Amino acid sequence: MPEVDIPPNLDEALRLRVEREHVDEETAARELLYQGVEDYVLDLYGEGEISLSKAAELLDTSVHDILRKSRKRGIKPTATEEQVRRSRETAEELL
Amino acid sequence: MVNLVFDSDGLIKIAKSGLHREVLQVVEASITEEVERETVVEGKRNMYEDAYRLEELIEDGTLSVRAVERSANGEDILRDRRSLGEGERSALHLYFETSADAIVSDDRAFLSVLEENDVPFIRPVDLLVKLSKDIGEKESLKGLKRMGDYVREKELRDAVKTLEGRGDA
Numbered sequence: 001m002p003e004v005d006i007p008p009n010l011d012e013a014l015r016l017r018v019e020r021e022h023v024d025e026e027t028a029a030r031e032l033l034y035q036g037v038e039d040y041v042l043d044l045y046g047e048g049e050i051s052l053s054k055a056a057e058l059l060d061t062s063v064h065d066i067l068r069k070s071r072k073r074g075i076k077p078t079a080t081e082e083q084v085r086r087s088r089e090t091a092e093e094l095l
Numbered sequence: 096m097v098n099l100v101f102d103s104d105g106l107i108k109i110a111k112s113g114l115h116r117e118v119l120q121v122v123e124a125s126i127t128e129e130v131e132r133e134t135v136v137e138g139k140r141n142m143y144e145d146a147y148r149l150e151e152l153i154e155d156g157t158l159s160v161r162a163v164e165r166s167a168n169g170e171d172i173l174r175d176r177r178s179l180g181e182g183e184r185s186a187l188h189l190y191f192e193t194s195a196d197a198i199v200s201d202d203r204a205f206l207s208v209l210e211e212n213d214v215p216f217i218r219p220v221d222l223l224v225k226l227s228k229d230i231g232e233k234e235s236l237k238g239l240k241r242m243g244d245y246v247r248e249k250e251l252r253d254a255v256k257t258l259e260g261r262g263d264a
Contacts, residue, residue, distance in 0.1 A: 048203030052104045053133060053180025062137040063103045064145065071244050078247050079218055083206045087218040094097050094196050095225040
């Protein structure tokens with residue numbers, strides 16, 4: 001993990017977290033980083049760039065948790081129009 | 096009987112419908128150990144109800160869990176792909192290993208890979224609609240509505256319309 005210089009505004013946010021959550025700076029930084037990564041990963045999942053299992057692996061959580069968090073944010077990364085068409089076609093052929 | 100492999104997405108969404116037992120009794124359904132770990136083992140750790148429901152199906156043999164070897168076809172498709180996790184990857188290998196008829200999933204990233212490689216797939220919504228002749232239309236409609244939080248509104252409306260006999264949108 002690279003070392004990063006934190007700009008003053010983010011440093012202020014970090015200090016706020018330290019005060020409000022009663023944690024040390026390292027914990028606060030880790031928590032904020034995780035929050036940012038979680039947002040990023042869920043965005044990728046929502047856009048269909050990564051799968052459900054991949055999102056769970058990246059965030060070290062369960063697939064159930066990913067589905068719950070996505071639902072809470074209104075993220076429903078379901079199929080494209082073409083994928084819907086193909087799915088229906090296959091269902092028609094097989095079932 | 097149609098032989099279907101489920102990934103975690105497909106399996107959990109069918110569980111959300113509340114018709115998991117009915118659906119999985121009408122098809123030959125299997126999952127990998129990785130999908131079992133994701134949906135049941137890890138789900139139970141956080142007390143997700145769906146995990147316990149799925150565990151019951153495994154225990155009574157309705158849902159088979161298979162250990163999977165890496166298939167050559169699967170390896171070709173998955174090489175250098177970082178968008179998929181172990182659940183999807185293992186499901187693809189199981190599809191090839193068992194010569195399954197299709198994979199059940201609604202995961203867009205996974206469906207994109209399947210689509211590119213002409214691997215047949217069925218989305219849980221479409222599975223439920225098609226199996227309504229076995230499960231019953233009323234029950235299937237209820238099941239679709241229970242899946243509502245996990246399916247786009249338009250798709251849910253289309254599926255409901257299909258079931259109610261107003262035709263595909």
